[in-house]
Amino acid sequence: MHIEIDEIAKSFAATTALHPVSLAIPSGAMVSLLGPSGSGKTTLLRIIAGLEAPTSGRVLFDGADATGITVQQRRAGFVFQSYALFRHMTVYENIAYGLRARPRSTRPASAEIERRVTKLLELIQLPGIASRYPSQLSGGQRQRVALARALATEPRVLLLDEPFGALDARVRRELRAGLRDIHDATGLTTIFVTHDQDEAMSLSDMVAVMSMGRIEQVGTPVDIRKRPQTDFVRRFIEQPALV
Amino acid sequence: MSDIPLYRPADVTTEARPARIVITSVILILTALLLLAPLAAVFAEALRDGLGASLAALNTPDAWAAIRLTLLISVIAVPLNAAIGLAAAWAIAKFDFRGKAILISLIDLPFSVSPVVAGLSLVLLFGSSGWFGAWLSAHDLRVVFAVPGILLATLFVTFPFVARELIPVMSEQGRSEEEAALTLGATGWYMFRTVTLPNVRWALLYGVLLCNARAMGEFGAVAVISGKIRGQTTTMPILIEMLYNEYLSVAAFSMAALLAALALLTLLLKSLMEWRHADLLAATRRH
Numbered sequence: 001m002h003i004e005i006d007e008i009a010k011s012f013a014a015t016t017a018l019h020p021v022s023l024a025i026p027s028g029a030m031v032s033l034l035g036p037s038g039s040g041k042t043t044l045l046r047i048i049a050g051l052e053a054p055t056s057g058r059v060l061f062d063g064a065d066a067t068g069i070t071v072q073q074r075r076a077g078f079v080f081q082s083y084a085l086f087r088h089m090t091v092y093e094n095i096a097y098g099l100r101a102r103p104r105s106t107r108p109a110s111a112e113i114e115r116r117v118t119k120l121l122e123l124i125q126l127p128g129i130a131s132r133y134p135s136q137l138s139g140g141q142r143q144r145v146a147l148a149r150a151l152a153t154e155p156r157v158l159l160l161d162e163p164f165g166a167l168d169a170r171v172r173r174e175l176r177a178g179l180r181d182i183h184d185a186t187g188l189t190t191i192f193v194t195h196d197q198d199e200a201m202s203l204s205d206m207v208a209v210m211s212m213g214r215i216e217q218v219g220t221p222v223d224i225r226k227r228p229q230t231d232f233v234r235r236f237i238e239q240p241a242l243v
Numbered sequence: 244m245s246d247i248p249l250y251r252p253a254d255v256t257t258e259a260r261p262a263r264i265v266i267t268s269v270i271l272i273l274t275a276l277l278l279l280a281p282l283a284a285v286f287a288e289a290l291r292d293g294l295g296a297s298l299a300a301l302n303t304p305d306a307w308a309a310i311r312l313t314l315l316i317s318v319i320a321v322p323l324n325a326a327i328g329l330a331a332a333w334a335i336a337k338f339d340f341r342g343k344a345i346l347i348s349l350i351d352l353p354f355s356v357s358p359v360v361a362g363l364s365l366v367l368l369f370g371s372s373g374w375f376g377a378w379l380s381a382h383d384l385r386v387v388f389a390v391p392g393i394l395l396a397t398l399f400v401t402f403p404f405v406a407r408e409l410i411p412v413m414s415e416q417g418r419s420e421e422e423a424a425l426t427l428g429a430t431g432w433y434m435f436r437t438v439t440l441p442n443v444r445w446a447l448l449y450g451v452l453l454c455n456a457r458a459m460g461e462f463g464a465v466a467v468i469s470g471k472i473r474g475q476t477t478t479m480p481i482l483i484e485m486l487y488n489e490y491l492s493v494a495a496f497s498m499a500a501l502l503a504a505l506a507l508l509t510l511l512l513k514s515l516m517e518w519r520h521a522d523l524l525a526a527t528r529r530h
Contacts, residue, residue, distance in 0.1 A: 071426055149427070
């Protein structure tokens with residue numbers, strides 16, 4: 001699914017989180033929103049998911065206006081920064097949640113749910129943890145379960161908020177590769193937010209560099225490294241990566 | 244190398260053995276003196292003339308009326324306050340709105356106002372010369388010196404218990420699990436049933452138990468508004484006081500023992516549930 005962000009602006013009470021920003025995300029691409037904290041990247045991601053309503057502007061899914069569509073109907077898989085796994089449910093119940101939440105008429109049979117959960121657990125390379133609780137998992141395992149949960153409902157787009165932020169460097173590298181593999185296998189349009197330029201550059205097809213609620217530059221990683229268009233982008237990518 | 248002192252983490256948080264013994268004994272003695280002794284005294288006094296006399300004292304029409312009224316009041320007040328408390332805690336913990344600070348202070352009001360004052364203010368509002376008195380008597384409704392008044396007084400006094408237990412738990416858990424449920428396609432009601440409620444069930448249970456204990460035991464506010472009509476508006480605590488004032492100490496203490504037993508029963512229920520769901524409880528708390 002291709003996504004268009006058309007002059008989206010967002011202000012909270014007295015602060016402006018996003019000045020009107022526009023961005024076109026081609027179908028099947030892996031795009032990162034890169035910027036320091038407070039640059040509005042998470043707000044933009046939440047607006048795409050439908051968790052936040054823009055003050056003005058439109059979000060288009062495959063050319064159709066999706067701005068007024070509820071979060072449930074958008075079918076955007078969202079991986080939260082803190083994973084937000086349901087703490088009182090097992091891994092199995094977590095992944096099955098989106099399927100079980102469907103109205104009876106479209107809900108898969110429990111055998112079908114089991115088949116899909118098992119398949120997803122294999123996809124994230126964690127078979128055999130289905131009966132554990134989130135508190136019994138490591139950070140990296142939780143992140144992968146959150147990814148599987150988001151994929152279970154066959155979303156139209158995958159949105160990830162700082163997906164590797166809370167993990168140590170080695171696990172992060174592993175999971176980056178894992179996410180790229182899953183993206184390439186499913187062909188799902190994927191947008192992720194990060195403040196880590198290494199992560200953005202190594203993982204995505206297209207990077208949107210953000211600062212102070214504006215998109216400073218959009219381009220391929222090579223483009224942005226070679227031809228930074230603003231002072232901010234130049235300074236930002238010259239910083240040594242904080243790993 | 245050998246002269247580097249060994250670092251033992253346990254030393255940091257552990258007191259010396261004598262200190263530990265002293266602290267533990269002080270707590271145990273205080274608990275026994277302040278909590279266990281009065282309870283034991285009530286039961287001992289109730290059973291002074293034997294179990295038969297005690298039961299006979301409870302088997303009077305007035306006693307049964309008081310027991311029924313107390314149970315009726317708590318059966319209505321507790322679910323009502325659980326629902327209202329849950330809604331208030333949800334609003335406060337998960338949303339930002341104007342007047343939130345005022346709402347929080349209002350929830351605490353029943354804790355800071357003396358129950359007697361609460362009872363009096365209800366009389367002022369609903370009594371025959373009160374604000375709504377004329378309207379009520381015109382429609383042939385009785386609040387003061389009747390069951391609705393007792394219910395209102397109990398609702399007022401027990402209002403904070405559930406909300407107070409839930410607000411810190413809900414604030415700490417934040418909104419992200421609920422947002423996750425919504426992105427997975429859950430409707431608001433499905434999300435509430437499967438995520439919000441299970442996440443606070445222990446705090447809710449605890450709040451409900453405290454609320455219930457207070458609803459059954461409330462004296463001050465009920466004493467003012469009930470008019471103490473024997474057999475009609477006397478709850479168990481009111482009847483206990485009346486019996487005691489009439490020097491019917493076996494009857495008074497038997498009723499007191501029964502009230503205490505009801506409270507102990509709710510406590511037992513809670514422990515039983517915690518024990519049965521120990522695994523899940525540990526899992527959810529550690530996360």
